[in-house]
Amino acid sequence: MTPGRWDAVVVGGGVGGLTAAHALRGRGLRVLVLEAADRCGGPVRGGALVRDDGARLAVDVGAESFASRGTGVADLAAELGLDVVAPSGRSAWIQAGGRAFPIPAAGVLGIPARPWAADVRRAIGWPGVLRASADRLLPAGRVDASDLGALVRSRYGRRVTERLVAPVATGVHSAPLGALDVDAVAPGLRAALAREGSLGGAVASLRALAPAGSAVRGVDGGVHRLVDELLAVLSGGTVVGGTVSGGTESAGGTVAGGTPLPPAEVRTGARVVGISSGIASGISVGDGGSGERSGWVVRLADGAPVLADRLVVATAGVTDGLLGPAPRRPAGSDVRLVTLLLHAPALDAAPRGTGVLVAPGGSDPGRPAGAKALTHATAKWPWLAARVAGVFGPGRHVVRLSYGRLGERTPEPTVAQAARDASVLLGVPLAEAAVEASDAVRWAGTLPPPTPAYRAAVAEHAARAEAVAGLALTGSWVAGTGLAAVVGHARAAAAAV
Structure with a gap:
């Protein structure tokens, strides 16, 4: 392989990009990761609490949990030798209207399944309970699903929306309810509402499908260890979590059967300024023969082009020349x-x-x-x-x-x-x-808010990418918010190229 040429290049070193690179390297490919910032991981980051006497402990200073739906993050953690852990089981509280109360049980993003339950009544009072109970009487089609706030307000009324859903959903997504696309932040809720005929029934059905226990999980030692271990494995080093390089099932050094894996290269401070196909650039990238791909030319701010047979883009704003302007993130x-x-x-x-x-x-x-x-x-x-x-x-x-x-x-x-x-x-x-x-x-x-218009524009942009051989898009800008969404999407993107 010629210098500057790689089997696969991943643009973006967040968790999505690193996960895709890990999957590509697992196929025995030589992989290059290009990250514009001075560190990888995006919103997953570790810091330290250091006392004056020198006592020190590493802690998460970014994301500290992930949704327990699906097994993608747990499977990745296991590959990296990390232990997934459950939270204590205690409830969180809400402060609204100048008072504090526990978040009611059996809800989705603060939307209760049973508005007449005692813990919900404590939060919204009898007027709120009576209005929310009308959900069971309203026709199933009487719903405004233009955004999360509109949906809840149309079925449950103002008190549930403002006292329960607003603090939970805006706390999770750092955006007002009116900016949150229902399908992006509450997958399956609209379909369940149509099926069950009421919002309470929809929430109850989603809760019944969820695994028992908390809706989130963490990593022993902190979620930031996912990034640390991915970087260690990609470099070919020993996994800090304890997996030994060299075995037939090692995440660090071999594929099944004992074939050594080539180390990947991760470059930080590497800003991509342009991407084009090898054919369009007049450069031969493929391996020749009837099955030759055009390949890709990735141009960096320092002017040195990188050639790739496969390309995974895990950050927004670098595919405009290929696919047309990407949707502007809110x-x-x-x-x-x-x-x-x-x-x-x-x-x-x-x-x-x-x-x-x-x-x-x-x-x-x-x-x-x-x-x-x-x-x-x-x-x-x-x-x-x-x-x-x-x-x-x-x-x-x-x-x-x-x-x-x-x-x-x-x-x-x-x-x-x-x-x-x-x-x-x-x-x-x-x-x-x-x-x-x-x-x-x-x-x-x-956390740019996943507005309905933005989600629709992203889906259209991603569809154009799917039609291009050897190219895949991933990362939170297309997968949605949260590690559970990003990790599974990144694995699928890597498999697609």
Whole structure:
């Protein structure tokens, strides 16, 4: 193989791109990954809490869980020698209308299956219950599915929409309900509504199909370990999770039968400025013969072209010259994530379960909190609680506070402000002196909302790509939000080329 030529090139080093590269390398192909940023992983990232005495613990400072639907992420973790773990089983809480209450059980994105249940009644009151109960009486066709908020409001009314669905769905997707496409954020809900004839019946049917237990899972040691291990395996190094290179089933070094796998190359700071077919560029890329492919020429900002027999594009905005202009992604919100290590034995009782989601405008006017969400990470993840106690001592807790809503100016909270917000949301006195370590990360333009118009435009763009041999698109821009969607889509994209 000539220098600068690869069996496969993957543009984009997020989890989707790395997963596709891992699958391609597993077929014995020489793979190059090109990532424009200075690090791989996208919104999956690890950081560290470091105390003044040098005690240190790695933590997630980006995504910290994934949806348990499907087995794609769990299968990938197993290949990498990582353990998938369940959360504690505690409920999270909502703060809306100036008060806090547990998220009702048996729901989808905050949409309850039984609006007359006691935990739902506590949240929305009898007027809300009576309005939501009309769902069973309304004709099945009386629904506005133009966006998630419109759908819930048309069947359940305003209180369910504002007090339950808004804090949960906007907390997950960092966008207002009106910007969320129903099929993208709640797959199967519209079909279930048509089948069951009511929103409550639809939610109940989806819950019945879901695996028992929590709807999310994590990784022992943090979700960021997926990126660490993918990079280790791609480079041909020993898997940190314990898989030994050289065996017939090793993720690191061989395929079944003992054939060594070539190491992949991952380049960061490699910005792609153009892609064209080999034929269009006047360059022969294929291997010759009647089955020759045209191949691809990938041009970088530094001017050095890269040749590829197969191309997987896992980031938006680089296929315009091939497929026509890609749909413009809606603006995402700027999110500030502050992680605190607290010495607060009062939190041992997990007074707000696994955390608090704040409805837009839902803070207590007398004690407003600037954060839109708080995760009590040590209450949510038993593995983390054990490691925090082992590294930092008893009575220590890790909380994550998220700031920034779409269309609003993102706050720049100090550690003192974050501690004050944690105190308000958790209902426990916390002085700034309780903070023993902290970390702050800003995510710019994160989680662009999957609007209905954008999803339709992406589907059209992806259909054009499917008609081109040797080319596949993947990544969150086409697969949708969340690791569960991205990993499965990336494997399919790799198989398609």
